[in-house]
Amino acid sequence: MQDGTARRSRRDATEIGRRIRALRLAGGEVLASPFCRTMDHARLMLDTATPRVEIREGEGGDYAGLKRLLASAVAPGRNRWIVGHGIPFRAVAGPPHLAEGEAAVIEPGGTGWTVIARIKVEDWPAFAAAP
Helix, strand or coil: CCCHHHHHHHHHHHHHHHHHHHCCCCCEEEEECCCHHHHHHHHHHHCCCEECHHHCCCHHHCCHHHHHHHHCCCCCCCEEEEECCHHHHHHHHCCCCCCCCCEEEEEECCCCEEEEEEECHHHHHHHHHCC
16 A cells, blocks of 8 residues: 555656646656666656666766766757656755755756756646746
């Protein structure tokens, strides 16, 4: 039986996916930490996901694989959706910690990246209302 937090997390993931589709945000590759819950949430949001260990694991805590993913170019007109965990994100992008269900919009830069925006679960409805 799922507890309230797990139910709320699944509901949030489903709602975020609905908002992404309503906004017609560009698709692209969907990568997720291979942990069961993270893969489940990626699929609830974006229908499919490819597991990638570098999203979660960092040798010596430096998360070199995640850094490469964040910095690498994305095909024009596409997005790279990464569903992962707050600790690795904070380790490579700095504080504050990502909240449960929070998204970061990142612009890759070849050898680095820029965090352009952070979107909390409760922020998504405002995007649907914008012209």
